[in-house]
Amino acid sequence: MQLKPQVRIAGVYLIIATLWILFSDSVLFFFRIDSSLIPSISIIKGMAYVLVTGAILFLHLRREFRQRDKLEEELRARIEEVQRARLVLEQSETRFRKAIEEAPVPMLIFADNGEVLALSRPWYEISGYEPAELKRLEHWAELAYGPQKTAMLDRIYQLFDLTGRVDEGEVIIRCRDGSERTWLFSSTPLGKLPDRRRIVLSIATDVTELRQAQTAALEHEGLKARFQKEQERNALVQRIIAALSHDLRGPLSVIATARDSLAYYGQRMDEEKRAEKLDVIGRQVAFALALVDDTVDMARGRLSEADYRPARINIEALCRVSASEVSSAKQDSHPISFSNPGRLEFAVLDEVLVTRILLNLLSNAIKYSPEGSEVRLEIDRRDGWLLLRVIDQGQGISETDLPHIFEPFYRAEDVRSIRGSGLGLSIVKDCVERHQGRVSVESQPGRGSSFTVELPEPGSHDVADQVS
Numbered sequence: 001m002q003l004k005p006q007v008r009i010a011g012v013y014l015i016i017a018t019l020w021i022l023f024s025d026s027v028l029f030f031f032r033i034d035s036s037l038i039p040s041i042s043i044i045k046g047m048a049y050v051l052v053t054g055a056i057l058f059l060h061l062r063r064e065f066r067q068r069d070k071l072e073e074e075l076r077a078r079i080e081e082v083q084r085a086r087l088v089l090e091q092s093e094t095r096f097r098k099a100i101e102e103a104p105v106p107m108l109i110f111a112d113n114g115e116v117l118a119l120s121r122p123w124y125e126i127s128g129y130e131p132a133e134l135k136r137l138e139h140w141a142e143l144a145y146g147p148q149k150t151a152m153l154d155r156i157y158q159l160f161d162l163t164g165r166v167d168e169g170e171v172i173i174r175c176r177d178g179s180e181r182t183w184l185f186s187s188t189p190l191g192k193l194p195d196r197r198r199i200v201l202s203i204a205t206d207v208t209e210l211r212q213a214q215t216a217a218l219e220h221e222g223l224k225a226r227f228q229k230e231q232e233r234n235a236l237v238q239r240i241i242a243a244l245s246h247d248l249r250g251p252l253s254v255i256a257t258a259r260d261s262l263a264y265y266g267q268r269m270d271e272e273k274r275a276e277k278l279d280v281i282g283r284q285v286a287f288a289l290a291l292v293d294d295t296v297d298m299a300r301g302r303l304s305e306a307d308y309r310p311a312r313i314n315i316e317a318l319c320r321v322s323a324s325e326v327s328s329a330k331q332d333s334h335p336i337s338f339s340n341p342g343r344l345e346f347a348v349l350d351e352v353l354v355t356r357i358l359l360n361l362l363s364n365a366i367k368y369s370p371e372g373s374e375v376r377l378e379i380d381r382r383d384g385w386l387l388l389r390v391i392d393q394g395q396g397i398s399e400t401d402l403p404h405i406f407e408p409f410y411r412a413e414d415v416r417s418i419r420g421s422g423l424g425l426s427i428v429k430d431c432v433e434r435h436q437g438r439v440s441v442e443s444q445p446g447r448g449s450s451f452t453v454e455l456p457e458p459g460s461h462d463v464a465d466q467v468s
């Protein structure tokens with residue numbers, strides 16, 4: 001046990017005094033000192049006592065003071081050391097906070113009493129909330145998760161029981177401007193604070209654009225597949241028409257032969273023979289007409305199977321896909337430029353019907369234009385009507401043909417050398433009319449043609465009044 005210095009000094013002093021009192025007279029007696037000298041010796045004794053104890057006290061105090069100075073020196077050094085360590089700690093904490101704040105991804109450190117200890121700039125910049133609004137987890141949950149707040153807080157508080165990193169998956173957060181973003185969370189426990197609170201670090205990756213791009217890619221794929229289906233349908237119609245013209249050759253040549261026999265040998269034939277020839281002609285005509293009717297019914301039936309089903313579609317993407325698909329189907333023989341000055345994206349239309357419109361107009365523009373000439377596809381919106389325009393720099397259409405080109409099977413005289421069924425524009429007209437829209441054409445022979453389709457969007461117009 002370490003005694004206090006003053007207690008030690010007092011103890012030493014008492015011991016010396018007691019020893020002196022007890023044994024000084026015994027010393028005098030031992031040396032048989034004359035009693036007359038006793039008073040003088042007592043004085044000397046007292047003075048010696050004072051001197052001896054003074055000297056002892058001096059030595060003792062000097063030792064104590066030296067020790068105290070040394071201790072003070074050591075203490076000062078320790079205090080400086082601790083202060084330096086604290087400074088280093090503070091600097092490292094500042095650096096740590098700065099590192100969190102400047103991290104390029106959303107990061108948040110929070111304690112199990114709900115206090116938010118640090119958050120990175122992207123956390124509040126992306127979400128749009130002020131750091132002052134996010135002092136506690138409850139505030140964040142209220143702002144970002146709304147009605148799901150309680151469930152999300154439960155999930156967050158379970159993170160304090162973690163022993164290692166966990167990937168929590170995607171969470172939709174609501175931003176200050178009302179938009180929603182998708183964050184992919186991963187959290188790691190960071191141990192305990194000196195006050196024993198447990199802390200967790202949550203890191204988020206904003207995957208909103210990635211997910212949107214994936215959805216757009218899927219949508220693009222879907223559009224492409226549907227467009228290809230339409231192309232097949234169109235090819236089928238062309239094949240049907242080709243088959244029809246082939247099948248008609250049979251009855252027509254029989255009719256021609258019967259008619260020739262009647263014309264050249266009719267006079268010499270008896271009544272029965274002539275009636276037989278006329279009967280052959282009649283039956284072949286009936287057969288040919290039935291063939292035509294069946295084929296038209298079949299072609300139309302296949303095309304008419306789609307009702308008018310308007311939905312919110314990405315018209316911008318549909319135009320792009322159509323342009324690229326038609327272009328690649330025609331071996332990129334004509335550059336197709338797409339212009340969308342009004343930056344239209346969505347419109348309420350029937351996707352299948354619009355696909356047919358685009359497919360036929362773009363294919364015609366390429367078919368009736370010299371190789372390498374540009375075809376333009378434009379979309380715009382005017383007074384609630386969506387405008388689709390296909391412009392080419394091709395051979396154009398004469399004034400005589402212009403009023404008839406939307407009739408089924410009509411083909412201009414000057415395109416006989418180009419393969420076609422004469423059905424494409426009647427299909428376009430049909431699809432436009434199902435939308436209660438209108439289609440028009442401007443053309444200059446030798447300069448090119450411009451087809452304009454105007455489609456009303458449901459709810460934006462009293463469409464019945466506007467049908468052309």
Ligand code: ADP
Pocket residue numbers: 360364365368392394395396397401405406410411412413415419420421422423424425426449
């Ligand atoms: P097809 O192209 O199979 O003949 P369509 O019904 O698509 O049948 O077109 C009817 C007619 O209209 C064509 O035969 C052609 O004479 C004319 N036509 C259509 N589009 C164009 C165009 N872009 N340029 C010139 N003529 C066209």
